[in-house]
Amino acid sequence: MTDRIPLARQLADLHEALTPAEQANLKLILGLSAGRLIPDKHPGSEPGREAVSEALEMLCPYDVADPRGVQYRGRPSFLTDELLAALLAEAGDVGRTAVPFDEHYLGCGGPVADRLATSSELTDLVSGVVSHAKATGIASYLFYRDAGQGIIPHIDTDIFSLNVLMMLAHDIPPEAEADDPSALHMHFADGSEQRLQLTPGEVVIFLAGTQAHSRTPIRAGERVTILTFGFMPDGAPLENYRR
């Protein structure tokens, strides 16, 4: 009896045969499927969740040992207290004009964040973890301020296919300390999750274009301020990397 090729492999093979525009379309469809299937714990959803998660892993455009989960977590040496303070101050300015965006507020970068987005320090950090990733130069401040704000499980578009996520501030009201405050979660094909409670100054690098992730909702009085930087595969066709 011949072993059948798994659906995930067939979808990945199909992706290979497509034009860049079709690839972006298929990737979006798979990402949307993953976004709805991953939080769905119904047993009937399991084959779908596995297929879409595995297909996305196969479509990972980076050469890494394991595309799942976090590729780096820590406080990089270039992120001095002074730089963190400057980014926080800039976030304060940007935050005043940030616009509601899904279940959070989005602010464009500022001079400090934009300079860091293409800096050799950040590029070196990323290339030490994931080779052949190129900075898009896009930096975005994200603000979670209103109770209930968070992000449901999702896959990022290609322009953030590699995401450098920097926690700038997380204000937790004393009464919420004992419970689980809002956290970044990674979601895996088998239905399991990894919870990442980041402290200010901590940076994570993960392959957000293929690794499903979410942020659990904040509570009343809780606030989260994040700065993200987008990276894409070096030499990737630009038409795949539009917003």
Place this chain on the structure above:
Amino acid sequence: MEHPTLVGRLTSLSSELSAAERENLKFLLSMAAGGLLSGHAADLPVQLRDLALRTAQYSLPKLHGDLRPEFDTGVVFCGRGKFFTDDDIAALDRESLAHRARADRFHAHYVASGAPLAREMSLSQALSDFLTPRVGPVLPTYKANYLYYDEPGLGIDPHVDKDEFSLNVLTMLEHRPRERTSELILYPPDQDPLHIHLERGESLVFFADSVTHQRTRTVDDEAIRLVSFGYRTVGSVR
């Protein structure tokens, strides 16, 4: 309007899949369509979202090979069918009420399966005679479910049905009060959504495995009871 080219690629892929894999691919596409219709990925440019939605919507009927060659809205019939007498509807109504206590919650509504009268009626010659000239020969799947949306906030997000409800005969038994909020909405590709409001005894016959559909949420004091019969088409004309 021309179909996205990815539709053709997915159609070809589908023809090489096993039935289980095809069902899984259909599930993935329906999740994507449902996600877009529910407002996911709102940060993306509208052209990208539209293309992805149209791709999923056009691909879903094509996953069934030649069985949906002239797929348009997925609706085969909507209205009071001659296949049910008033007595039939009254009997189904009674059985629906009797089975409410044993209904299980499924996502955001309640379902009672395996009721004898409903199952027997899904096999009726009158229904088969009605369906065959419209969609070709059909095979009952022996699936007959009573559906209940009788608490505030119940409904179903956009989805397509599994193979066992490939062709769905959905009949309204009760929707109260007269002032209604919850509605069934079908999302055929490149067309305005179809808002379906069934009166007691009226049926919607549609390809539930091909057209994305949802029931919007009930509000306080609203209650809906339906009965759903599942069929598969053998060689469809629509």
